[in-house]
Amino acid sequence: MLEKITQTFGDIVRTIGGKASISEKNIDEAVDRIKMALLEADVNLRVVRRFVNATVEEAKGEKVLRAVSPGQQFVKIIHDRMVALLGDTRQDLALKGPDTVSVILLLGLQGSGKTTTAAKLGLHLKNKGRRVLLAACDLVRPAAVEQLAVLGAQIGVPVHRGDGKDPLATARDAIARARKEQFDTVIVDTTGRMQVDEPMMAELVRMRDLVKPDESLLVADAMTGQAAVDIAKTFDERVGLSGVILSKFDSDARGGAALSLKSMTGKPIKFVGVSERPEGLEPFHPERVASRILGMGDVVSLVEKAQEAYDEKEAAELERKLADESFTLQDYLDQIRKVRKMGSLKSLVDMMPGLAGQVSDEQFEAQDMKHEEAILLSMTKKERANHLIIGPTRRSRVARGSGTSVAEVARLLKKFEKSRLMMKKAVKNKKMAEKLMGGAR
Numbered sequence: 001m002l003e004k005i006t007q008t009f010g011d012i013v014r015t016i017g018g019k020a021s022i023s024e025k026n027i028d029e030a031v032d033r034i035k036m037a038l039l040e041a042d043v044n045l046r047v048v049r050r051f052v053n054a055t056v057e058e059a060k061g062e063k064v065l066r067a068v069s070p071g072q073q074f075v076k077i078i079h080d081r082m083v084a085l086l087g088d089t090r091q092d093l094a095l096k097g098p099d100t101v102s103v104i105l106l107l108g109l110q111g112s113g114k115t116t117t118a119a120k121l122g123l124h125l126k127n128k129g130r131r132v133l134l135a136a137c138d139l140v141r142p143a144a145v146e147q148l149a150v151l152g153a154q155i156g157v158p159v160h161r162g163d164g165k166d167p168l169a170t171a172r173d174a175i176a177r178a179r180k181e182q183f184d185t186v187i188v189d190t191t192g193r194m195q196v197d198e199p200m201m202a203e204l205v206r207m208r209d210l211v212k213p214d215e216s217l218l219v220a221d222a223m224t225g226q227a228a229v230d231i232a233k234t235f236d237e238r239v240g241l242s243g244v245i246l247s248k249f250d251s252d253a254r255g256g257a258a259l260s261l262k263s264m265t266g267k268p269i270k271f272v273g274v275s276e277r278p279e280g281l282e283p284f285h286p287e288r289v290a291s292r293i294l295g296m297g298d299v300v301s302l303v304e305k306a307q308e309a310y311d312e313k314e315a316a317e318l319e320r321k322l323a324d325e326s327f328t329l330q331d332y333l334d335q336i337r338k339v340r341k342m343g344s345l346k347s348l349v350d351m352m353p354g355l356a357g358q359v360s361d362e363q364f365e366a367q368d369m370k371h372e373e374a375i376l377l378s379m380t381k382k383e384r385a386n387h388l389i390i391g392p393t394r395r396s397r398v399a400r401g402s403g404t405s406v407a408e409v410a411r412l413l414k415k416f417e418k419s420r421l422m423m424k425k426a427v428k429n430k431k432m433a434e435k436l437m438g439g440a441r
């Protein structure tokens with residue numbers, strides 16, 4: 001998502017950001033390119049006009065042309081405008097405290113990712129310490145209830161299923177159950193249809209009046225572009241929205257929806273869906289996304305992701321293993337899987353300052369890691385515990401088992417030994433540095 005636009009913006013920032021002096025012509029050229037990039041990304045024309053006019057007006061003011069580093073000043077204006085476009089500050093969910101039941105209504109068309117998102121949000125809130133109950137009230141799409149039940153079991157969040165006939169009764173019962181069993185959050189997966197229609201809206205209005213939601217969130221498919229904006233408007237007019245969750249943000253759609261939603265509907269994007277898996281939901285931070293688009297990187301999100309995947313105890317254990325050379329292929333496999341959990345390498349690279357948009361998907365297909373994982377999985381436990389026993393016969397067996405070649409297996413083993421050595425040195429250096437620092441204090 002937003003790759004193309006990130007590339008163009010990153011480019012503009014790199015060329016103009018370093019300029020010691022800029023002219024009105026420089027500004028006009030840059031703004032023209034910005035305009036093109038936004039339009040190509042399918043951003044609503046009115047939104048583009050507003051963005052461009054505001055940027056030009058501010059940039060041509062005295063402040064920029066006479067500033068000490070006008071290039072950077074100009075970049076800052078673009079950045080601030082982009083943040084405003086995306087919705088200024090992060091809008092969190094407004095839920096009540098844990099002694100009452102908060103209700104979240106999830107709305108959306110069929111196929112928008114509503115049911116998947118219900119599970120994602122359930123997991124997100126569970127990880128934040130809330131006691132969540134999912135209510136399966138989409139009785140129109142066949143299998144939606146079953147799908148939610150499966151996802152609920154997967155993430156360890158109970159799912160309330162009614163008689164399969166009456167969505168309103170199911171929601172009401174779920175909330176009563178939540179009160180009785182001390183849940184503090186009920187997420188209601190509502191009816192979705194192929195398109196907005198009157199019976200659907202009428203049911204949703206009744207649902208809203210019945211459950212009195214704390215949050216009414218529309219799940220909108222980012223891949224549908226401008227249509228997502230129109231759908232949001234309609235839902236807001238009829239049912240009332242408190243925010244939007246943009247699903248399939250990991251797709252290669254152009255991203256216009258993300259950039260137009262806030263300006264066109266006034267509703268904040270609260271989360272984005274970034275994969276099909278239950279972990280694939282991220283809070284939407286306008287500031288961070290703007291920085292990412294401008295190629296300034298998103299270091300904060302990166303650190304947060306890394307923290308989620310690693311806890312301190314594990315890190316200390318890893319360090320000990322590296323220091324005393326007991327780091328095995330099994331540990332290596334665990335590490336590969338952790339990196340995977342953090343998302344694709346590509347998405348990590350995109351968050352790094354100066355690198356965003358510079359690496360294409362093809363270049364970064366996690367092919368290597370997949371191969372490595374296959375090779376490691378074709379080894380026996382004993383082999384993973386002690387790589388030294390893997391001689392030529394074992395190597396060819398592993399190559400066959402993993403559908404790779406002996407050369408690839410050998411390469412992995414070599415890489416493993418080399419990185420083991422390197423990491424051991426790094427740990428030693430770190431320890432020495434800590435000692436020195438300690439001594440100096």
Ligand code: GDP
Nearest residue numbers: 110111112113114115116247248273274275276
């Ligand atoms: P519903 O009809 O709105 O309940 O839609 P589903 O939850 O069944 O989702 C429709 C399809 O979109 C499923 O195949 C999901 O796996 C997929 N999906 C949902 N959210 C995301 C997302 O954020 N990223 C990706 N890549 N796929 C998603």
